[in-house]
Amino acid sequence: MKEIFIDIERCTACKSCEIACSVQHSKSKDLFTAISEFPPPIRRIHVEKALSYSYPSKCMHCAEAPCMMACPVGAIYRDTDLGSVHVNKDRCMGCWMCAMVCPFGAITADPYMKVARKCDFCRKRVKEGKKPACVEACPTHALSYGEVDDLSKAQRLSAAERVARAVSAAGEERKITPLKMLRDMGGV
Amino acid sequence: MAIKTFDRATQVLIDRAEALGIETGIHRLESQQPQCGFGQLGTCCRMCYMGPCRIDPFGEGATMGVCGASADTIVCRNLLREEVGGASSHVGHARHVVLAFKKMLNGEAPGYRISDRDKLMEVARGLGIEIDGKSDMEIAGDVADKALEDLSRQNGEPMNWLRLRAPKREFEMWRALGLLVSNAHNEIEEAMHRTSMGNDADPVNLLFACLKIGLVDGYAGLHLATDFQDIMFGTPRVRTVDANMAVLEKDKVNIAIHGHNPVLSEKVLEFASKLEDEARQAGAQGINVVGVCCTGNELTMRHGVPMAAHNLQSEIILLTGAVDAMVVDMQCIWPSTTKISECFHTKVITTEPFVKIPGASHVSFEPEHADEEAEKIVRMAIDAYRARKGEDVVIPKEKSVGFAGFSIEAILDVLGKIDPSDPLKPVVDNIVNGNIYGAVGFAGCPSIKLRDTSMTERMARELLKNNVLIVTTGCTAHICAQAGLMDSSATDKYCGEGLKAVLHVIGKAAGLDVPLPPVWHMGACVDNSRIASLLGALAERLGVKISQLPVAGSAPELVQEKAISIGTWLLALGLLVHVAPSPRILGSPVATKVLTQELEGITGGKAYVELDPEKAVEGIMAHIGQKRKALGI
Numbered sequence: 001m002k003e004i005f006i007d008i009e010r011c012t013a014c015k016s017c018e019i020a021c022s023v024q025h026s027k028s029k030d031l032f033t034a035i036s037e038f039p040p041p042i043r044r045i046h047v048e049k050a051l052s053y054s055y056p057s058k059c060m061h062c063a064e065a066p067c068m069m070a071c072p073v074g075a076i077y078r079d080t081d082l083g084s085v086h087v088n089k090d091r092c093m094g095c096w097m098c099a100m101v102c103p104f105g106a107i108t109a110d111p112y113m114k115v116a117r118k119c120d121f122c123r124k125r126v127k128e129g130k131k132p133a134c135v136e137a138c139p140t141h142a143l144s145y146g147e148v149d150d151l152s153k154a155q156r157l158s159a160a161e162r163v164a165r166a167v168s169a170a171g172e173e174r175k176i177t178p179l180k181m182l183r184d185m186g187g188v
Numbered sequence: 189m190a191i192k193t194f195d196r197a198t199q200v201l202i203d204r205a206e207a208l209g210i211e212t213g214i215h216r217l218e219s220q221q222p223q224c225g226f227g228q229l230g231t232c233c234r235m236c237y238m239g240p241c242r243i244d245p246f247g248e249g250a251t252m253g254v255c256g257a258s259a260d261t262i263v264c265r266n267l268l269r270e271e272v273g274g275a276s277s278h279v280g281h282a283r284h285v286v287l288a289f290k291k292m293l294n295g296e297a298p299g300y301r302i303s304d305r306d307k308l309m310e311v312a313r314g315l316g317i318e319i320d321g322k323s324d325m326e327i328a329g330d331v332a333d334k335a336l337e338d339l340s341r342q343n344g345e346p347m348n349w350l351r352l353r354a355p356k357r358e359f360e361m362w363r364a365l366g367l368l369v370s371n372a373h374n375e376i377e378e379a380m381h382r383t384s385m386g387n388d389a390d391p392v393n394l395l396f397a398c399l400k401i402g403l404v405d406g407y408a409g410l411h412l413a414t415d416f417q418d419i420m421f422g423t424p425r426v427r428t429v430d431a432n433m434a435v436l437e438k439d440k441v442n443i444a445i446h447g448h449n450p451v452l453s454e455k456v457l458e459f460a461s462k463l464e465d466e467a468r469q470a471g472a473q474g475i476n477v478v479g480v481c482c483t484g485n486e487l488t489m490r491h492g493v494p495m496a497a498h499n500l501q502s503e504i505i506l507l508t509g510a511v512d513a514m515v516v517d518m519q520c521i522w523p524s525t526t527k528i529s530e531c532f533h534t535k536v537i538t539t540e541p542f543v544k545i546p547g548a549s550h551v552s553f554e555p556e557h558a559d560e561e562a563e564k565i566v567r568m569a570i571d572a573y574r575a576r577k578g579e580d581v582v583i584p585k586e587k588s589v590g591f592a593g594f595s596i597e598a599i600l601d602v603l604g605k606i607d608p609s610d611p612l613k614p615v616v617d618n619i620v621n622g623n624i625y626g627a628v629g630f631a632g633c634p635s636i637k638l639r640d641t642s643m644t645e646r647m648a649r650e651l652l653k654n655n656v657l658i659v660t661t662g663c664t665a666h667i668c669a670q671a672g673l674m675d676s677s678a679t680d681k682y683c684g685e686g687l688k689a690v691l692h693v694i695g696k697a698a699g700l701d702v703p704l705p706p707v708w709h710m711g712a713c714v715d716n717s718r719i720a721s722l723l724g725a726l727a728e729r730l731g732v733k734i735s736q737l738p739v740a741g742s743a744p745e746l747v748q749e750k751a752i753s754i755g756t757w758l759l760a761l762g763l764l765v766h767v768a769p770s771p772r773i774l775g776s777p778v779a780t781k782v783l784t785q786e787l788e789g790i791t792g793g794k795a796y797v798e799l800d801p802e803k804a805v806e807g808i809m810a811h812i813g814q815k816r817k818a819l820g821i
Contacts, residue, residue, distance in 0.1 A: 015242060019224075019225035019226065034246075041246060042246075
């Protein structure tokens, strides 16, 4: 199953994901029309600041989702095809238990419908074979869409390359061992 | 494969680029998708270092910048800065021409001369210059000084060129509105000043400043440039031309001249003909100068030089491998041209000290040494041909023919053959009887975002069907020429019965065997001045304001800041200005409302955004219909 991943080092805080998310959740799906719709479309991704970084914060569609467990009326459910977590707005009674237990702050209140809103994984787009709107809009690939195993494999390869480069740069004398290199990088 | 597909000639070369692994604008556009929403709405402010600030168009996030600027303030300030970019380009262009003219008069630029004495006298009289007892050179000197006054006056009096070329009714309207401008450079400085941090925050005041910059563009840019270019290089006459990239010739030294300023292109054309023998010695059959973009239009209008490519094709034409030198001056020169030229034997030659591109050869072109430098440039092209000779080239076969050269003088000349005492009478009579339902001026560029929809051609054909005459300039003229709309055969093919009949009659009276074409090529983008003069003359003849005429303007494929400032000038003149895609104003409710609705009650002008060609024509037709009704015709 595919997930949306966030690479905090790549986020420039341009907020393109926020705009794309709002447009995706508008009636018209067109920026110029969407800005004057009522009720206004509500975005489900928020670029937040921490230290000197910015972070596009959104629902992680947890495999064991606390919001699902906390909801007293069973309004939060999983899409079995995509593995994504969704709110049934007809069942939601606006008690905000989901918001209280979510470690990511991914639940926002819909002020017009008085129900919980969260990332819906762009379910319709994804089922049509497209990427989620925020991923497509991100100009720096801070947001990406793929399998967790592929992400981890890429990160393993990248770590391996960093070590290999350092070792090979040390040349003939071999003063740096891979183990020392790892320690220098912050411990084994 | 690229997703968009273009006209056949362009597509052949885009396919070639893909086969050769060369990137073009269409690929770069793809990699820019989706483009920033804040940018498109105009709600991103980078004027100070408390920012950059963005206003959330959905009202969830920030509603003001750090300084407290609203979306309205930010959008209007950004728009005014776009206007300045456009007006600076045109005023800068005009200033280059005037300074070259002045150097010529001082004997410092021997490569130039006065070509149209009649136009010089017309301008001098219009400026109120005493002519009797003075030599041509003295009169020309006075005219040049009057022009330079418009770039230096500090006493607040209206610009000389505004008095010379603005229609009387509109001039008085602008006086009443406080819009008369005095010195182009001061206005540009003030616009930059008022948009920097902590100055003008009133969106309406900023929009009025936009109108003023529109006037700067129209009179210290467009009109000034056209007048001096006509005096120096001649006023265009109607002639036939070939269009599209097929005008390149495999066995000749091909020089594509690209940019805007005829001070350069005229000399390159002259020396291309002087160095024909050298080209033959290099094994070529001669030298073929072809026009790209607007300096191409300048040469087309005055010499019938073929119209090889519009701006979007300026990099595409290099993919033929047949261009030996692309000689450029200022404005609309894509930096990608040098990257593509590296794949072939093509030399990109920049000539302006303030327009350099990595990878180009630079020949600093100054009017004082115009002959030597033009000679050098043509020799560089011949050398490039030597290197290219025998290599494969791909020149698309599509070619069209058409008429160009519709200056005001040429139009009045043609119409005067019907009634010399009242040349505009045939046009006025046919507007009144409805044979000519109205007229639309097409200006602007080819948009890489809209070109695949044939936005301009579809609008043009639809308007012609509805008996609307089209006048055009700039790269839109290239598009129309390539589509065959400037050929006399287009008259029978596309026009409604009324317009068809009129064009047949005028063609016959003009001594042509064929009808006049339904789309009139009036010049380069600076020659939107000619369109305004035509409107002014029509309004004057009918005794009405321009805003009452059954006409409209359209930039069907907006690209450049210059189109924004020209469009704003047309709004000040009182025209409906159709534009696509939308200017970056929609993030401001005030700017949107003023420009698309309330301005109509002030100048008569109205901005109209519509990206669908057929719907856009419906909107324009409804507007023309209203104007006809109000005139009682």
